[in-house]
Amino acid sequence: MIRFIESLPKHFVTACISLHRHMAMTISSISAILVTMLLMGVLLLAGGNIDAFTENVEKEVKIHVSIDSLTKDEQIEKLEKEISSFPQVKQVVFSSSEDELNALIENNGAVFSRYKDRNPMPNVFDVEVYKAEDVKMIAKKIESLDGIEKADYGGASIENLISVFEIVRNGAMAVIAALGVLTLFLITHTIRMSIYTRMNEISIMRNVGAENWYIRMPFVFEGMMIGFIGSMIPAAICIAAYSSIFQMLNGYFVSDMFVLKPVAFAYGIGGILLLAGTLVGMFGSFLAASKYLRWRR
Template sequence: MIQFFKSIPYHIKAAFKSIFRHLAMSISAASAVTVTLVLMACFLLVAGNIGSFTHNLENSVKIHVKVAPTVSEEADIQSLESQLNTIAYVKSVEFSDKNEEFDLFMEYIKSTGGSASYYERYTGENNPLRNAFIIEVTDPEQIENVRLEILKLDGIESAEYGGASANQMITAFDSIRNGGAIFILALSLLAIFLISNTIKMTIYARNEEIAIMRNVGAANWFIKTPFMIEGMVIGFMGAVIPVIFTFVAYNMLYKSLGGVFFTEMFPLQPLMPFGGYVCLALVGCGMAVGLIGSFFSVNKYLRWKR
């Protein structure tokens, strides 16, 4: 182990010497990593925000429970509220009387450009709306089960949460995320292949040097280390442009959209720390791709020459 650490300066020097000696091939391999990581950056930015969108969407879904007109006494309403609170996965229960429901309805009509004056005749005693409860759940995946339990209670007219549309949107987000992950995996394998070929060319160019090291009894790790460092450096070189791209492009996008994607329901992740995490992931992936590519290449060569 001590010998390994003592030899690190030599390995680093040998790695950089090889990179500059085969600069064209090194740039070609780094370019492949760059293309892969730029696309990976786009995917990570999209996936990170989709995860945030999904989380916000799941947590914003509430069950709107209409109370039957037969339940009008305050004592009956309080009893029903207590029963709702005992249902598993119910986080909170908020009562909204029919006048508050009417006010919310009028706000919706105004926001959609409708004629609010037409509905003003339904205020007060003429209000046809029902008293309601607004229910939040602790686990969004259990919302349908909670809804079914609510419907079992006496005095409940209906319980809705717009489940179909919310589930369709969440499913679409998940499909985009999964499809992007498969695409990035394919690109990563391509980058590993290109770096492996670059390291292989370097190995062939230094086969006499490697043969001498093996003849004098050099350990395999001593022979492998410079090539693995070279692969990591190439991977790091390939990550520089994607990191700059991530900071500049995402910052511009965030500011131009005002921090939200069309609606307040879909807030974008702020540049920091989200962008910083993405950049660290890009550098880590670039160096890992370089390390894996060089490891397989030099391993194959040493086995073949044994």
């Protein structure tokens, strides 16, 4: 172990010399990784915000239950208790017809004030569920109860919106996985070319008794440096671009229902890109070196 640690600086210098010696190949690999990592960063930022959008939409999904005008107060209390007893229901809030009319006047202007003497608004329950996928089922269940006129929750439009978010998010994750594989391939190919150009040197090292791990380490460092350098610019671009977009949109996308993740999220993505680039570089170079340096003493 001590010998391994002591040899690391030498392997690092050897890797730097090799990268400089094959500058054209190094720049080509870093450029290709830069593009893939930039796409990966954009997709990670988009995917994270889509997750946040989905959570916000699910939180906003409530069932608006209109109570029949002939339903008495005692029955309303029983209905509230019965609906609250459903395991999928998180909260039930009662709002009287007077409260509903006042809210209508407050939100839409005094033009509705003329209805105060003959209030057309029903008593309602606002029902919140734990999971958005249970809304449709609970709405039907509530609507079947005696004393309930109807139960609205936004219907197919909400379900379609959540479905679209899930499709986009899953698609982004699939593309990210593909980009990771592509990055691994690019680094493996670069290290393989580096090994071919140094075959004579490697043969000499093996003949004088160098162990396989000693021969392999410079290539591992090369892969790590290529991955790290190729991730630095995408990380910086993602952080700078997201910060600008966040400030320009004041933290919202289209409406206050779609709240963007804070700028700290972009810094986290930048760190993930750097770590992913370095680890993929290390893994890819290790695979290449292990495959093309299979010598037995």
